[in-house]
Amino acid sequence: MKPSIPKGTRDFSPTEVANRTYIMNTIKSAFETFGFQPIETPSFENSSTLMGKYGEEGDRLIFKILNSGDFLSKADENYLSDKDSLKVTSQISEKALRYDLTVPFARYVVQHQNEITFPFKRYQVQPVWRADRPQKGRFREFYQCDADVVGSKSLWQEVEFIKLYDTVFSKLGLLQTTIKINNRKILSGIAEVIGAQEKLIDFTVALDKLDKIGKEKVEAEMLAKGISEKAIEKVQPLFNFTGSNLEKLASLEQMLQTSKEGTKGVEELRFVINSIEELGLQSANLQVDVTLARGLNYYTGAIFEVEAPKGVKMGSIGGGGRYDDLTGIFGLKDVSGVGVSFGLDRIYLVLEELGLFKTVDLPKPKVLFVNFGENETLYAMKAIAKLRAENIKSELFPDNAKMKKQMNYANKREIPFVVIVGSREIENQEFTLKNMISGEQNNYNLEELIKELK
RNA sequence: GUGGUUGUAGCUCAGUUGGUUAGAGCGUCGGUUUGUGGUACCGAAAGUCGUGGGUUCGAGCCCCAUCUUCCACCCCA
Numbered sequence: 001m002k003p004s005i006p007k008g009t010r011d012f013s014p015t016e017v018a019n020r021t022y023i024m025n026t027i028k029s030a031f032e033t034f035g036f037q038p039i040e041t042p043s044f045e046n047s048s049t050l051m052g053k054y055g056e057e058g059d060r061l062i063f064k065i066l067n068s069g070d071f072l073s074k075a076d077e078n079y080l081s082d083k084d085s086l087k088v089t090s091q092i093s094e095k096a097l098r099y100d101l102t103v104p105f106a107r108y109v110v111q112h113q114n115e116i117t118f119p120f121k122r123y124q125v126q127p128v129w130r131a132d133r134p135q136k137g138r139f140r141e142f143y144q145c146d147a148d149v150v151g152s153k154s155l156w157q158e159v160e161f162i163k164l165y166d167t168v169f170s171k172l173g174l175l176q177t178t179i180k181i182n183n184r185k186i187l188s189g190i191a192e193v194i195g196a197q198e199k200l201i202d203f204t205v206a207l208d209k210l211d212k213i214g215k216e217k218v219e220a221e222m223l224a225k226g227i228s229e230k231a232i233e234k235v236q237p238l239f240n241f242t243g244s245n246l247e248k249l250a251s252l253e254q255m256l257q258t259s260k261e262g263t264k265g266v267e268e269l270r271f272v273i274n275s276i277e278e279l280g281l282q283s284a285n286l287q288v289d290v291t292l293a294r295g296l297n298y299y300t301g302a303i304f305e306v307e308a309p310k311g312v313k314m315g316s317i318g319g320g321g322r323y324d325d326l327t328g329i330f331g332l333k334d335v336s337g338v339g340v341s342f343g344l345d346r347i348y349l350v351l352e353e354l355g356l357f358k359t360v361d362l363p364k365p366k367v368l369f370v371n372f373g374e375n376e377t378l379y380a381m382k383a384i385a386k387l388r389a390e391n392i393k394s395e396l397f398p399d400n401a402k403m404k405k406q407m408n409y410a411n412k413r414e415i416p417f418v419v420i421v422g423s424r425e426i427e428n429q430e431f432t433l434k435n436m437i438s439g440e441q442n443n444y445n446l447e448e449l450i451k452e453l454k
Numbered sequence: 455g456u457g458g459u460u461g462u463a464g465c466u467c468a469g470u471u472g473g474u475u476a477g478a479g480c481g482u483c484g485g486u487u488u489g490u491g492g493u494a495c496c497g498a499a500a501g502u503c504g505u506g507g508g509u510u511c512g513a514g515c516c517c518c519a520u521c522u523u524c525c526a527c528c529c530c531a
Contacts (some may be wrong), residue, residue: 002504007522057529060455100531128531133455135525144531296529306531316531343531372489407491422489436491 008132008140015362020348023172027145027342030168033336034160035345036123036147038451041104045125047096053103054327055316061130063097064089097129102326102339109150110330110336118151118335125344137314137346148339150327153173155268158302158322159275161340162286165306168342170282173356177284177317178307182292183269184299184321186252189262190238190290192280193255194231201293204226207238208291209261210370238290245273248288255340304340308350317346351430365393367417367433367453369409380421383431383446392453410436417453 005011012020014263028038037326044065051059071092072080079087098104101124109116125145132138147164149157162179169177191200202225206218218239222232237251249270269288276286284306294316301322308314320340327335351357367387369380380396387394397406410418420432420441431449434441444452 004504004522053530057455061529130530132530134523138530142531319531341531346531370490402488403490404487405491409491411491418491420489424489432489434490439491441490 006140008134008138010139010141011427013427018362019351019357019360020344022357023344023347023351024143024145026171027168027344028123028125030164030171031123031145031147033167034121034164036121039105039122041101041108041124044049044095044097045104046109047090047094047236049107050096050099050103054099058099061132062099062253063129063131064093064094065097067092067094071403073246098126099130100128101144101341102148102323105148105339106326106337107330109335110327110332113332119149120151121147121149123147137343137349139345143344145342146339147346148337150335150337152338153324153336155271156275157338158268158272158276159279161304161320161338162272162276162281162284163279165340166281166284166306169284169306172347172351173399174309174347174351174354175283176309176433178310179284179286180292180305180307181269181272181286182287182289182303183265184301184303185261185265186256186269186290187265187293189256189259189265190235192259192262195233196227199225199227200206204291204293210239210241210291232256233340241290245286245288248290249273252290265301272302272391294319294321298323298326302338308346309354311351312350314346316343317350318342332370363393364413365395365415367392367394368406368413368415369394369396369419369421370403370406371397371400372420372422376423376426379426380419383419383421383449386446387453389451390454392450419449 009176047062047064050062054062067074075088075091079091105122105124108122108246109120123146125143125411127141127143129141130443132140134140147161149160162181165179169175187200187204188197190203191197194203196203203222206225209221210218219232222407223229226372235255239257241248241251243251249266252269253263253266256266273286273288289305292305294303294305301324303321304319305316306318308317318341320338322336322338325333325334326337327333369384371377371380377396377400384394384396397409407418416436418434425431425443428443430443430445431445432441433449433452
C-alpha cells in the first residue's frame with residue numbers, strides 16, 4: 001500500500017513546525033499583550049451547534065461525523081430509498097468537525113455565561129476543517145487564530161483590533177499589509193438607497209469589479225441583475241471612489257443622508273478612521289472598501305479583511321467584524337461581540353514567498369558525543385547528564401559506527417560541536433571538543449567543557 | 455458544486471510517430487580511509503511508470519473510469 005494523506009491536508013517537517021511555531025507565538029504574545037486570554041474548544045461539536053450558521057454554502061462544507069454503531073438501522077427507510085442525502089445525513093450524523101472558531105466561541109459564552117466576567121476577551125488558536133476543494137492557500141485542515149471581545153458595544157474595540165492587526169504583521173516583518181474596513185450598516189444604507197435589499201450582494205459583487213472591467217461593464221452587469229437605472233444614478237459617487245478615507249466618508253455621508261442606518265454606519269466608520277488617524281499605525285494601511293461584504297449573514301457593524309502586501313497573490317490573510325447578536329442563536333440576547341481572525345497557513349505562505357523566515361532557527365542539539373564503544377559511552381553519558389543539567393542540548397550518537405558516519409550526522413543536522421571521547425581522553429579525564437564550523441579542536445576537563453559550551 | 459491541470463526511483467525530472475532489459479542528477483548505503491565531517495574518485499541498492507479496465511502482435515506513451523496534485527470560479531483564512 002502506498003502511504004498517503006487525505007486531500008487538502010499536510011504533513012509538517014521539523015523546519016515547517018519551527019516556522020509555524022514562530023508565527024503562532026508571535027500572534028499569541030500579541031493577543032496577550034492586548035489583554036486576551038486563551039480558551040480551547042473540542043475539535044468536533046454537535047451538528048445542531050454548527051448547521052445553519054454559515055448559510056447553505058457553509059453547511060455543505062461542514063465535515064460530518066458518522067454516528068457509531070449500527071447507525072443505518074435508525075435511518076428512515078423512505079429517505080434511504082429516495083437517496084435524500086440531506087435528510088439521511090441528519091439521521092446518521094449527530095456530530096461535525098469545527099468549521100470556524102467563532103460559532104463554538106458563541107456556544108462557549110452562552111454555556112459558561114455565569115463564570116464569565118464581561119467584557120470577555122478571549123483568544124483561540126486551533127485547527128478548523130472545511131470540505132472545500134483545495135487550491136492556493138486553501139486547505140481542508142487549517143489553523144485559525146481568533147481574538148474576540150463580547151459584552152462591549154464600544155467602538156474602541158474596533159480601533160483595538162486594527163491596532164492588533166498592525167502589531168502582529170509588523171512584528172512578523174510583513175509590512176505594507178492593507179486592512180480593509182467597511183460597515184454593514186453602510187451596505188444596508190446603500191441597499192435602502194437603491195431600493196433593493198435583496199440585490200445588495202449582486203450590487204457589491206459587481207461594484208468590486210470596477211477597477212478590473214471598468215464603469216460601463218459594471219453598470220451593464222448591474223442592469224442585467226435587475227438593478228434599476230435610477231438606483232445606479234443615486235449611487236454614482238461609488239463609481240469614483242478613489243480618494244482618501246476621509247473623502248470616501250464624505251461622499252458616503254452625502255449619498256446616504258436619507259438613510260438613517262446608513263448615516264449611522266458612516267458615523268461609526270468615521271470614528272474608527274479618525275481614531276486610527278490620531279493613534280497611527282506602524283506598517284499597515286487602513287482603507288475604506290465598500291465592496292467588502294464578507295460574512296454578510298452575521299456581521300452587523302464593522303467588517304474587516306486583511307490583504308497581503310501588493311505583489312503577493314493570496315486571498316485574505318485575516319478577517320473579522322462586529323456581530324451584535326451571535327449568541328442570540330444560543331439563547332443569550334444583547335451580547336455584542338467583535339473579533340478578528342488570522343489565517344496562520346496563509347501568513348506562512350506569504351512569509352515564505354517574501355523570504356522572511358531566515359531568522360527562525362530549528363531546535364537542534366548544540367553538541368554531539370561520538371560513540372566509540374561501551375566503556376567510552378558510559379564516560380560520555382555521565383558528561384552528557386551534567387551538560388543537560390546545565391541546559392546544554394546534548395546527545396550521544398547511538399551506535400558505535402564509523403567516525404566518518406558520526407561526523408557526517410553532526411554535519412547534516414548542523415550540530416555546531418562534537419565531543420570525541422576515546423581511551424586517550426578517559427585516561428586523562430578530559431574531552432576533545434571540536435568546532436564543526438572552524439574545524440578547531442581542543443582538550444578540556446568537564447568544568448572547562450561546560451564553560452565552552454554555555 | 456463547475457471548469458482546467460498533474461502523476462515515471464526517497465526528491466527533481468528525461469523518456470522520440472506505440473517497438474528489445476524504463477534513464478539522469480541529487481539523496482541513501484558501501485568502499486578508497488577501523489580516531490576526525492564538508493571535497494574527490496569507485497561501486498551498490500532502489501520503479502507492478504497513481505490505480506482499475508480497454509484498444510493492439512506489442513502501451514510509460516492511445517481510449518475510458520477513478521484517485522491524487524496544482525489552478526481558476528463559487529465561497530473563504
